[in-house]
Amino acid sequence: MDLSTFLASLLYGVTIGSALILISSGLSLTFGVMGVLNFAHGGLCMLGAYLGYSLMAWTGSFWLAMIAAPLIIAVVGVLMESFTIRPLYGLNPLYQLLLTVGLSMVLANAVLLIWGPDQFSIELPEYFQGYVNLAGIYYPRFRLFVLLFSTLISVLLWYGIAKTRWGIVIRAGIHDIETVSAFGINIHRVFTAVFAVGAGLAALAGVIIGAMRAINPEMDLELLTSALIVVVIGGLGSFKGAVIGSLVLGLLEAFGVQYFPGLAKFTVWGAMILVLIFRPEGLVGAE
């Protein structure tokens, strides 16, 4: 348990956490505003990853992939929301759940149909490769980028939700959707926009994950599971909760592997069970 191993685990935990923030923020957003627990979220991440890979293969530009993939998936999100989810508002939430589960299967099979069962991986541009030496700890350049980037996205989202007019509408919507529409605000447009943003965030996370790990047709389930654990630990519907949940989960995984090898996965699930028992609204809870 020496200091350098501890610091390394801390750093890696924060790194894992920063990737998780990107993955879970979209899910938290759509649930918080629309009450829709989007089980297709993992599928959207995966589609974003595959799309990012193809875009990079065609154009050779990583930045183009990172910008275009989320935009394309946001459009997919608009279509998904307008045609399939919207008719189910106000009905038993079970319908929405089943719908999104079905959508996730559609996405998973679409991926298999278009790209086949092969594995892929996004090759990073030169300047992202290699690592920096932070006080004796080797930190890959791209991870540093992910850390900074997700911080930026978090700040932007926080600012957007806390300070802008749209944000006020969204926060009000989390509390009382009927009153919001009573103010004459087109609630359907808000929902579609929020869903699109959630989908775009999912795709962005997918591209970044695709650059750090292998892209494969089973990654949607893994990503969805991580996002759900984060959101349960942090609190459904709260963006701050998603950030805290991600950091907690990341640190648990990093320290778990180092100090309780073999039990690493268990520490994560165990934490989720504890939160559900003692603080079911999540560490941060509904704001």
Place this chain on the structure above:
Amino acid sequence: MSKKGTTKGLTRRDFLKTTTATLAGAAVSGPFFHARAASQEIRIGLTLSYSGVYAMVGKAVESGVRLAFAMSPYKDRVKFFTEDTQVKPNVAIEKAQKLFEKENIHMLCGPVAGHESLAVSETLKSQKRLMLLAYGANIKLCGEHCSRYTFLCGHTPWNQSAPAVDWFLKDLGQNVFTIGMDYSTGHEVVRYFAEPFQKKGGKVVGEFFSPIGTSEFAPYLAKIKAADPKPDGLFGFVSGKDLITFAKQYREFGLQKDGPPIIVGLGGFAAGLLPAFGESALGHYHVFHYSPWLNNPENKVFQEAFQKMFKQLGDESCLLGYEVGTMMVKGLDAVGGKAEDTEGIINAVEKLDYQSPRGHVSMDPNHVARVPIYVFQVQKQDGKMTLKMVADTGRFGTPYGPDGPGGACKLAAS
């Protein structure tokens, strides 16, 4: 049903019913009798994985089997019957039974996963039905559960790891860091390497077993960096997408350049997977019995024929199917093409000893193929990634004595 005539002899209705039924039955079963009579047909069943992510493996193995028969004198007589086992033992058993009983296959190319193949082998043993396995080498099938009716034609977890010990000690060094996915095969591959390695004076300086599907290896990489003394190489079994992720992150953390090479047993850097690694695979090794770039006359013939028939490189999975097909063909040759002569075919396959695209292949008494085991390194040639053979460790089956990895095989008791 007429009101009278319940016991009074044969009514007209009864006669018509019975005759119609008999004629209908004869018409339906006619083809079956016909098929049995036409024993010119050689019926080969394949219970592989055709769905989900492992669909490629099933297709690849099947293509190899088809090629072997297409190049044989039986190409016009052979008929293939394929079933998807979904990598589930109960489904595998059901499909195997179906193929033998309803489609009357003569022999089976068995399932790809070890737990499936053991289940099917146990079932077919008592029924005296023949199965050849391309993959699915469960270590118990090499020993305690060996069966006269099962042949392991590919490779086993033992012969993809233990043979590398001498090469590692000679070419890399005394210190190894073992890695593996946290399930039976991962632990087996590590154990079959680590035990002889330590007996010969080597030292295991650290280890990790990652859950299948791990996508974040940073904490494990930290362990590798912290190992003291520094390992001369990593050895073990991480495969598929986990290996791609691991190799990628290994490179990200600077270990590809400054750290020990990764050596994977069981062919982790297989040709079919190489494109997905990009640059991350360069310089690493794997232990395997075949690579599409092996330089021998039989491999040239195989690759040319395969690429002509299927328009793509014949990778390791295709080759395994081809070996199964080849052994089936050679078995048939020995019995004059009489596919019903299961016992005769078995006797012939037991004595097989020939040159294959892998090299010199023969069958051991425990029905496990004795194959050449090579160490390959991923190198770049003309801008493309290939596997270069850097060591030939000899020919290995799998030990089948009482202290063999799978226990003692009764077939070999003599």
